[in-house]
Amino acid sequence: MTSVSADGSSQADRRPAWAHPTDLGTTPLKADVVVIGGGSAGLTAATLAAAMKRRVILVERDRTGGECLFTGCVPSKTLLSLAKRVHTAHAARGLGLEVGGLPEWSVVQRELRGVIDSFEEVDSPQALERRGVTVIGGEATFVSPHVLEVRHAHGTRTVMAGQFILATGSEVALPDIAGLDRVPFLTHETVFDLPERPEHLLVVGGGPIGCELSQAFARLGSRVTTVQEGPRLLPQDEPEASGALLEALRREGVAVHLNATAARVEGTAGGMRLHLASGTSMEGTHLLIATGKRPRVEGLGLDVIGADYDRHGLKVGANMQSVSCPWLWGAGDVVGGPKFTHGATERGILAGLGALAWWGRAAAALRAPAAHVEDIPWVTYTDPEVAHWGLTEVQAVERHGDRVVVVDYDFHQLDRAATENETGFVKLVTVGGVFGTPLGLKVVGAQVVGPRAGELIQALSLPARLNIHPLRLALLPVSYPTYAEAVRQTYLGLFTDGPAFGRRRAGRAASGQQAGLARPATT
Ligand SMILES: Cc1cc2nc3c(=O)[nH]c(=O)nc-3n(C[C@H](O)[C@H](O)[C@H](O)COP(=O)(O)OP(=O)(O)OC[C@H]3O[C@@H](n4cnc5c(N)ncnc54)[C@H](O)[C@@H]3O)c2cc1C
Numbered sequence: 289m290t291s292v293s294a295d296g297s298s299q300a301d302r303r304p305a306w307a308h309p310t311d312l313g314t315t316p317l318k319a320d321v322v323v324i325g326g327g328s329a330g331l332t333a334a335t336l337a338a339a340m341k342r343r344v345i346l347v348e349r350d351r352t353g354g355e356c357l358f359t360g361c362v363p364s365k366t367l368l369s370l371a372k373r374v375h376t377a378h379a380a381r382g383l384g385l386e387v388g389g390l391p392e393w394s395v396v397q398r399e400l401r402g403v404i405d406s407f408e409e410v411d412s413p414q415a416l417e418r419r420g421v422t423v424i425g426g427e428a429t430f431v432s433p434h435v436l437e438v439r440h441a442h443g444t445r446t447v448m449a450g451q452f453i454l455a456t457g458s459e460v461a462l463p464d465i466a467g468l469d470r471v472p473f474l475t476h477e478t479v480f481d482l483p484e485r486p487e488h489l490l491v492v493g494g495g496p497i498g499c500e501l502s503q504a505f506a507r508l509g510s511r512v513t514t515v516q517e518g519p520r521l522l523p524q525d526e527p528e529a530s531g532a533l534l535e536a537l538r539r540e541g542v543a544v545h546l547n548a549t550a551a552r553v554e555g556t557a558g559g560m561r562l563h564l565a566s567g568t569s570m571e572g573t574h575l576l577i578a579t580g581k582r583p584r585v586e587g588l589g590l591d592v593i594g595a596d597y598d599r600h601g602l603k604v605g606a607n608m609q610s611v612s613c614p615w616l617w618g619a620g621d622v623v624g625g626p627k628f629t630h631g632a633t634e635r636g637i638l639a640g641l642g643a644l645a646w647w648g649r650a651a652a653a654l655r656a657p658a659a660h661v662e663d664i665p666w667v668t669y670t671d672p673e674v675a676h677w678g679l680t681e682v683q684a685v686e687r688h689g690d691r692v693v694v695v696d697y698d699f700h701q702l703d704r705a706a707t708e709n710e711t712g713f714v715k716l717v718t719v720g721g722v723f724g725t726p727l728g729l730k731v732v733g734a735q736v737v738g739p740r741a742g743e744l745i746q747a748l749s750l751p752a753r754l755n756i757h758p759l760r761l762a763l764l765p766v767s768y769p770t771y772a773e774a775v776r777q778t779y780l781g782l783f784t785d786g787p788a789f790g791r792r793r794a795g796r797a798a799s800g801q802q803a804g805l806a807r808p809a810t811t
Pocket residue numbers: 324325326327328329330347348349350351352353354355356357359360361362364365426427428429455456457458476497584588619620621622627628629630631632669
């Protein structure tokens with residue numbers, strides 16, 4: 289089942305023509321490398337292989353550019369940026385200025401389309417052709433090893449190659465909500481095309497999509513009610529981060545319900561009623577489903593070629609080579625694990641290298657451990673921004689016991705934050721050195737909440753990712769007054785006590801952590 293936008297119009301009406309791969313006849317085609325899927329992972333792999341003088345065909349059934357460009361990062365970050373501008377303007381009332389009102393929805397739509405269109409030159413089939421990649425439109429399915437059938441509007445075409453890269457991304461994992469198949473609902477694939485401001489948006493899911501879009505729509509003038517089945521928002525992040533975001537969303541008027549599982553829905557466009565498992569119900573005009581995504585592995589003929597996969601994705605080794613088909617490589621969301629554009633790109637590089645020749649495989653094998661995507665930071669672009677890397681405190685204690693040392697640094701101590709009236713914090717999770725000395729001390733995780741969190745997390749994670757001693761960051765001079773000072777002060781707190789530095793403490797196991805939640809759960 290596919291979702292529809294609230295006005296009932298289809299995605300096809302809104303697709304930019306430039307992004308569509310050409311439909312080309314039915315003649316069989318041959319290449320050295322065929323890439324299936326033209327999102328972040330597939331585009332990276334195809335461009336890399338073509339740059340290495342391989343004959344490359346990229347098959348895309350919809351639009352080159354993929355989720356990130358059309359229905360993911362780009363529209364969501366644009367919407368958040370518009371929403372922040374409106375929020376900042378309204379906040380000028382505190383300075384005695386009379387600022388009010390909301391942008392026309394057509395202006396919001398125009399901005400969204402404008403930003404997406406500005407990527408035209410980079411991701412269009414025409415641009416890819418100029419980089420040596422032959423792009424064909426259609427839905428690809430394996431019919432035998434090394435042979436792909438591509439179905440498009442005008443027929444079927446056979447494509448053969450020595451190496452294949454599967455980069456088909458992920459799809460919305462629809463939750464088990466009774467009645468969902470009988471009501472119109474939105475997903476990230478349709479929500480950015482809404483022709484009008486939703487009056488009251490019901491959001492199911494408190495992960496990154498649910499949190500980012502709840503705040504964006506609330507700031508742009510919608511009433512927003514968000515339900516999250518667990519005890520906190522962003523459960524992959526530290527509990528303190530979940531608490532800070534919860535507080536911010538509620539302060540801005542988002543009605544957040546925790547421990548609230550959506551169980552049943554009824555109604556029609558403009559009048560929906562959502563029932564929770566607890567028996568409570570709520571009304572809204574639109575329903576957004578943001579309950580996670582799963583790798584897109586069905587309907588690709590993977591059984592026919594004997595490729596090993598399950599609901600967690602195509603099974604691949606660290607170098608992205610299929611565990612059962614040596615000529616098949618996986619890249620991006622389809623291989624499971626963290627679903628981020630930077631992860632998709634990294635895996636696209638590994639798969640692109642692997643599909644080249646023996647020397648490409650050697651390069652991929654050398655690069656694989658350093659490029660391990662489980663080690664990449666992630667950022668939720670709400671206000672406050674929430675950024676994470678590595679293990680949480682609880683995970684570190686489970687793994688390393690009482691050797692875990694945590695440093696907490698509050699932005700109250702940060703001059704730049706004070707000048708801008710901003711709040712936030714850093715939490716650094718480390719494993720102590722030999723006999724409590726700095727020898728062998730390791731940083732294993734970090735969390736930042738506040739302005740520039742997405743930038744600070746990159747620096748905080750450097751000692752582990754570059755394999756340098758944490759002392760190097762403690763001693764690094766940084767400009768005054770910047771948010772980057774928070775990195776240095778946090779690291780200084782790891783080695784020495786001082787009123788301006790981060791505060792050291794022993795790591796706590798799960799129960800102590802949960803007590804750190806800012807507010808009790810409510811329904
Ligand atoms: C709302 C939202 C916001 C996000 N924000 C961020 C963010 O800020 N930062 C971040 O890092 N990540 C973000 N993400 C995640 C990010 O978008 C994805 O991790 C990334 O785009 C995955 O890239 P991919 O190449 O694996 O898949 P995709 O981009 O989905 O590409 C897969 C392509 O394969 C094509 N395809 C599928 N099956 C076939 C077939 N049989 N034949 C031919 N073609 C096929 C599809 O049409 C698609 O174009 C966000 C996601 C969402 C939904």
